[in-house]
């Protein structure tokens with residue numbers, strides 16, 4: 416079975432190549448993302464393997480179908496970038512990696528909190544330049560603070576456990592409550608109560624119509640002064656324009672994001688020698704209390720092993736006509 420991999424980075428190829436020997440699959444790697452201008456590259460293959468910023472809209476899916484593609488293998492959990500209905504109509508199956516390492520993402524969310532709060536990134540640079548002053552490095556104790564978690568699935572659960580370990584009070588909002596978290600002392604509250612009472616809000620829900628722009632000018636107005644907002648989930652959960660206004664008014668005290676609503680043409684690429692035209696991202700970067708990482712929360716050795724093996728097993732199950740446990744329907 417012939418598979419073409421889009422948006423390939425050196426580490427994707429390295430992990431597939433080290434595991435491919437025990438699968439009868441032929442992999443071809445493209446650095447370009449999959450979109451309407453690159454979809455022709457899929458001709459002659461049986462499956463495409465794609466990542467978070469490949470754009471599989473209705474038009475791309477129709478072209479994939481014309482090119483004979485029978486399987487879309489997502490090497491990620493989220494599938495908001497795929498027109499599922501169009502794929503079903505075209506008879507193309509979709510598989511994904513539902514959970515690779517929830518701890519990897521949860522731990523990165525905590526890294527954003529600690530860095531923003533204790534300013535270790537600034538201290539590192541200062542000390543290297545012989546500046547040992549503490550001015551403007553003051554943080555706050557996490558112990559005793561209220562942390563609001565939106566979405567208590569696999570990642571939200573791992574994140575809640577860590578924050579409980581810091582001695583925080585954890586409040587959660589989800590359409591389904593989780594018994595294990597309830598037993599650990601997490602309190603499920605309404606969205607409004609979470610907005611009103613949290614010192615730190617961390618987003619761990621999927622991007623769906625109900626959650627798009629869950630952080631907007633109305634929800635921001637309900638929050639505590641100087642609230643810290645962390646988003647490691649999907650960019651469009653936050654209305655960037657509204658959050659910039661709230662940062663200017665000092666309503667938001669800290670913002671840590673690993674995802675950005677316009678990340679598609681920016682993240683995962685070295686653009687350091689180019690002119691970046693995204694004014695909103697540049698404005699965000701100009702705030703001293705904003706920390707942006709480029710969708711790296713998943714990026715640990717353990718997660719890469721899991722992503723690679725699950726993707727290969729997903730494709731193998733399809734090839735052998737076996738039940739596809741990780742099918743997206």
Ligand code: NAD
Pocket residue numbers: 492493513514517520565566567568569570571588589590591619620621622625626647648649673674710711712713714
């Ligand atoms: P999950 O499916 O285990 O959990 C999602 C939770 O959100 C569920 O408990 C669900 O009930 C809840 N939810 C659904 N609709 C909701 C709503 N309207 N309001 C509140 N909660 C709602 O998913 P997960 O594995 O924990 O992943 C969460 C998200 O993290 C993914 O959707 C993905 O976007 C993101 N993610 C980011 C990275 C990264 O590298 N930054 C990596 C993996 C996943």
